[in-house]
Amino acid sequence: MAQVDLTYINQLKKGDTIANDIYFNDILLVKKGTIVNNSLLRNLESWGIANLHTKHDKRTVKHKEKIFYSKELFDLKELFYESLQYVVSEARYGLILNSDAQLAWIEHLFISSLLDARISASLFSLKKKDPYSYFHSFDVFLLGALLARDSGIKDIKSFAIGCLIYDIGKLKINKELLQKDGTLSKTEYEEIQKHTLYGLDVLKEINLPSKYEELVKSHHERLDGTGYPEGVTGESLSEEVRLLAVVDTYSALTLQRPYRRTPFSSLKAIELLLSKENKYDIKYVINLMELINIYPKGSLVKLSNGKRARVKEVNENQPYFPILEDIDSSEVFELPLNLSTSIVRFLEWSHIVDVKPDEDISKKEIYWNYFITEFINGNVDEAMTYFPMITEGMLSNNIFIDVIIRLIKEVETKRIEGQLSIGEEHDALLNVKDILKHVI
Ligand SMILES: [Fe+2]
Ligand SMILES: [Fe+2]
Incomplete structure (x- = not known):
């Protein structure tokens, strides 16, 4: 008979056998019978597991190493395309993901982020608890990573991981409340708001570094101090969290939610964000418009042929092909379908003027x-x-x-x-x- 012992992580040796399944929020991280190897030792340490049960019986130790995490349990590539199908439509993303290079870049980023079992386990728990919350996070990850890259945010990988887990505190909110249809009572609303602080607890539980804390805690703060949980103002918010707030709001407004009213069109969502310049960092709203190529009626834009034009009409189903009016000649025209001429920059809308230098940032x-x-x-x-x-x-x-x-x-x-x-x-x-x- 094999003897089962409680073993502290620092006493664990290569070749030991894990005696019990190890779970994180219903997700199997390590299967019982797994033989300890170097990478498992590293992961156990990073998950903050202090001790576990091991079996000591030479006959049960087989020198066959098992893959112990998501690679075997879940097909990440399949998950990426399943999630993509749920969130991406041209009406919300414009044509950005039609490019193979963009798609390959974002797929690589997603898979490499989920190879960290702490990230994949948390996301699988969220998907199981409330699929909408997971898809919303995936949506924020896609748009957030693409926008961060175009905005020159330095550590893209950390920011992208932050976009995947910033709402992770929802794991501690009651499922019925998360999915409640209709108006929330004051107490219910206050409980929902706590997902920002609960998120900090989850980060600690799964032993993720403190660099993710601000995105988790402060993504509902607003520049004018009207956000939560602390009501801090713009000066104390980093570029990363300002960008996340823009993308989070765009996603929440436009992503179809089961059993809820029809979402905002991307055009309406952009107009709403532009009209709240006291709450959202306008440069990221502008960068988002330039990323998805959706500009509200009345916008002044610069074209790839150097001309300037005014947006006259926008079709909500194909907002990236607006009807334009040439500023100099007053000629009214549509953008060509092959995009041989395209909009390269937003210049102004209503009283909002882009402050970027006039030459195009390459x-x-x-x-x-x-x-x-x-x-x-x-x-x-x-x-x-x-x-x-x-x-x-x-x-x-x-x-x-x-x-x-x-x-x-x-x-x-x-x-x-x-x-x-x-x-x-x-x-x-x-x-x-x-x-x-x-x-x-
Ligand atoms: Fe949130
Ligand atoms: Fe969110």
């Missing part, structure tokens, strides 16, 4: 910065997710000079400026051969 330069940062950090796979975006429209003959030579030169400059040591420069340059594989 998205390619923003993508280039992410590319080189990931590359220097040794994350070649992550760097390569930006490759299609930085080489889009480039002749293949030019890729060598415009990407490879530029990369080598910039790495050298960073070493000269003291941002990289000689050793780090050497390691980075060794990775150039991995990039070359995609060029030659």
Whole structure:
């Protein structure tokens, strides 16, 4: 007979056998009978598990390592496409996900985020408890990550994970209350609001780092101090949480919710956000409009041919193909379906004026910065997710000079400026051969 012992995590050895199933909120994290290996040791530690039961019986120890988490239990790719189908429609996303490069980038980000079992376990619990809350979080993740990337937010991966789990406090709210149809009483509303603070408890329980705390706690705060839980004002809110507030509101207004009234059209939601500049950071509302290419009637916009036009009419089913009026010639026209001419910038609407400098900020330069940062950090796979975006429209003959030579030169400059040591420069340059594989 095998002997079952209570073993503290720091006494656990490779080859021990887990005696009982380990769950987090109904999700099986580790199956009983799993043999302890190095990665399981690391994960148990990161989940904050202090002790567990192990079996000590040489006959039961088989030297076959099991995959212990989501990869085997759930097919993440399938989940990504299931979720995509639920949330994405052209009326809400415009044409952004029609591009293979964008889709590949966001799929990679989703799967790599969920390989952390603490993230996947929390999300599966949320999906099981209240599917709408899960799909809403997925929606916020998609739009949030794309918008953060275009807005130059530094740590995209952490922000994207934050977008997946910012509402995780809903795990501690009663299911009937979460799904209640109709008006909430004052007490019920106060309880719902507590999901921001409950979220902090969940972060601690699953041992996630404190960098996610602000997104979880403060995403319902508003610039004018009318939000919750603390009613703080704009000065104390980071760029990341301001961006999240915009995307969270857009998603909540426009995503179809089971058994609830018809949601807002994306156009109405954008108009509402624009009209609340005292509550939402307007630069992220503008960036969101430019991301999904949806501009309300009356907007002044800049076209890819350099002209300026006024939006005359918007069809709610195809808001990204508005009817426009040329400012100089007063000619009224529709955007061509092949988008040979497109809107590249929002300039103004009502009294809202975009404060970005007049020259177009090159998205390619923003993508280039992410590319080189990931590359220097040794994350070649992550760097390569930006490759299609930085080489889009480039002749293949030019890729060598415009990407490879530029990369080598910039790495050298960073070493000269003291941002990289000689050793780090050497390691980075060794990775150039991995990039070359995609060029030659
Ligand atoms: Fe929330
Ligand atoms: Fe939310």
